Amino acid sequence: MLLEFIATISAGAGAAGIILGLQKLLRLPMPKWAMPAAAGLAMLAFTIWSDYSWLSRAEQGLGDSTVTAMTVEKRQAWRPWTYLFPVTTQFIALDKVGAKVDGAMVKTDMYLLTRRSDSAIVPVVFDCLLSRRADTVGLPEGDLSGATWYDMNENDPILRTACDDLR
Incomplete structure (x- = not known):
């Protein structure tokens, strides 16, 4: 469960980093809500993916x-x-x-x-x-x-x- 928590936080940080990189690369001002929104959406998406893929991953683990x-x-x-x-x-x-x-x-x-x-x-x-x-x-x-x-x-x-x- 700890690893899943770390992965969720990493997904959020990665999405925020992509928004920051796009802002620096394109030199366009982005709305202040873009970075936290991207981080939140990435964490939510990872959580949903993790919930629904658990069965197939556990079955694969059994072989x-x-x-x-x-x-x-x-x-x-x-x-x-x-x-x-x-x-x-x-x-x-x-x-x-x-x-x-x-x-x-x-x-x-x-x-x-x-x-x-x-x-x-x-x-x-x-x-x-x-x-x-x-x-x-x-x-x-x-x-x-x-x-x-x-x-x-x-x-x-x-x-x-x-x-x-x-x-």
């Missing part, structure tokens, strides 16, 4: 070994442009390369990513026949006897991705 199962879009009052086009703030991806299929069971890693927050990787098992999921954190490899199963809707996008795309 081709994952498939996005679900996204969460939000509208936020302090970002009025999100009322026109909601911004993605969270997504869940499944590891397709490391997935292991055993009959109706699919074992894989589930990536939980949130913008401006910590991310998590949770090893999970999906039971495609009974439409349920178990987190396998702390369980011995291959032993599901102590697993807590969570029922899922058979049309749940995460379950559908695991059972259709990973099998």
